[in-house]
Amino acid sequence: MIILRGYIKHFQRQFSIICYRNSSKMVKAKSFIYAKHFKDMPQASNFDLIEEELPEIKDEEFLCEAVFLSIDPYMRAYASMLPVGITMIGSQVAKVIDSKNLQYPVGSYVLGSFGWRSHTIWGPNNKKKSSLEQTPYIVPDLIHHPISLYLGILGMTGNTALFGFLDVCKPMAGETVVITGAAGAVGSHVGQIAKIKGCRVIGISGTDEKGEWLKSIGFDDYINYKTVTNFSVKLKELAPNGIDCYFDNVGGELTSLIMQQMNKFGRISVCGSISAYNNDYNSLPKATILQPSIVANQLTMSGIHATNYYDRWMSGIKQNKMWLEEGKLIYKEHVVDGFENMPNALIGILNGVNTGKVVVKV
Known part of the structure; x- marks a missing residue:
C-alpha cells in the first residue's frame, strides 16, 4: 500500500509539471x-x-x-x-x-x-x-x-506592531501607553494590543474624526495635535500618573514633549519618524533635546525594523489571526x-x- 501511494504521488507530480509547462504563455x-x-x-x-x-x-x-x-x-x-x-x-x-x-x-x-x-x-x-x-x-x-x-494586520503591519511593541515596551496591566500616528495601520494595531494587555491607551492623531475612530476600537482617549491649545497640558490631563510606554511613529517635537512626561524606567519603541520623511538629511527638523529625559528617568529606547522578525514571522501572523477571530482586533x-x-x-x-x-x- 505504501509503495502504491508512492507511485500515485509520483505520477500526480509528473502530471502537474506537464500541465504547468503546457499552460505557459x-x-x-x-x-x-x-x-x-x-x-x-x-x-x-x-x-x-x-x-x-x-x-x-x-x-x-x-x-x-x-x-x-x-x-x-x-x-x-x-x-x-x-x-x-x-x-x-x-x-x-x-x-x-x-x-x-x-x-x-x-x-x-x-x-x-x-x-x-x-x-x-x-x-x-x-x-x-x-x-x-x-x-x-x-x-x-x-x-x-x-x-x-x-x-x-496579518502581515508586515501586524508583525511590526506585535513584536515592536511587546518586545521593546514589555507592557504590563495598568500601565499608560501613548502612541503617535495612532490612526495609521501600525499605530491602531499597537493600541489594540495594549488594551488586550490591560493598559490605558492614549492615541495622538491629526483629526477629531480619526480620534473618535480610535475610541471606537478601544482607545481610552486621544489628542488632536493640530488643534490642541497646549499639547503638554492636555497630555498631563489624560495621563496624570505619567507615561510608561511610548510607541513612536512620528518623531519631532511631539516625541520630545511626550518623553518629558515618561515615568522612571519607561520604554520607548521607535517605529518611524514620518514628521521628517520629506526632509533630506541636510535639513532635518529640530526638536528639543531628549537626553535629559532619558537620563533622569533611566528610559529604554529602541528602534525597530520588520526584518528583525523574519524568523518569527509565522508565529506573529498566527497570534494576530487568533485575536482577529476572537474579535479583539478591529481593522x-x-x-x-x-x-x-x-x-x-x-x-x-x-x-x-x-x-x-x-x-x-x-
Whole structure:
C-alpha cells in the first residue's frame, strides 16, 4: 500500500509539471520605475509607468498577477537609499496564474516583495535586491475577511506592531501607553494590543474624526495635535500618573514633549519618524533635546525594523489571526482602486489622508 501511494504521488507530480509547462504563455506587465529621487513630498513625476512583455517561465519559476499592493510610509523613508531606475519597492498579494514550481501551484495566493508590478516572474534563483525582501510564501484564502489583510494586520503591519511593541515596551496591566500616528495601520494595531494587555491607551492623531475612530476600537482617549491649545497640558490631563510606554511613529517635537512626561524606567519603541520623511538629511527638523529625559528617568529606547522578525514571522501572523477571530482586533482599510494610482496612494498616506491600512486594489 505504501509503495502504491508512492507511485500515485509520483505520477500526480509528473502530471502537474506537464500541465504547468503546457499552460505557459506570454503576458504584458506594467510596473512603476523609480525615475528620479524625491525632493520634499513625492510627485507623480518621480515615477515612470512602463509596460514590458514577459518571457515564458522556466523550470522552477512561477508567474503571478498582483491582486492587492501595499502602500507604507517606509517607502518614502527608504527612497533616498534607492538607486534610480529600479522598480519601486513594496509588497503585494498576488495570484499564481502559471507555474513550473510545485511549491507554488496555479490558483494559489502568495505574499511577495515584488514591488510596484502588475505581473511578476519569480524563481528560487532570483537575487534579493534589498534586506526588505522575503522569499514569497503562500497565504490561505480568508473566508470572512479580505485577503488584503496579509498586507496589514496579518502581515508586515501586524508583525511590526506585535513584536515592536511587546518586545521593546514589555507592557504590563495598568500601565499608560501613548502612541503617535495612532490612526495609521501600525499605530491602531499597537493600541489594540495594549488594551488586550490591560493598559490605558492614549492615541495622538491629526483629526477629531480619526480620534473618535480610535475610541471606537478601544482607545481610552486621544489628542488632536493640530488643534490642541497646549499639547503638554492636555497630555498631563489624560495621563496624570505619567507615561510608561511610548510607541513612536512620528518623531519631532511631539516625541520630545511626550518623553518629558515618561515615568522612571519607561520604554520607548521607535517605529518611524514620518514628521521628517520629506526632509533630506541636510535639513532635518529640530526638536528639543531628549537626553535629559532619558537620563533622569533611566528610559529604554529602541528602534525597530520588520526584518528583525523574519524568523518569527509565522508565529506573529498566527497570534494576530487568533485575536482577529476572537474579535479583539478591529481593522480599517483605505482601499485605492487601480494600479495606475500607486503614486497617488503614496502621496496620500504621507499627507495623512488615510485611516488604517492603505492598499491598492488592482
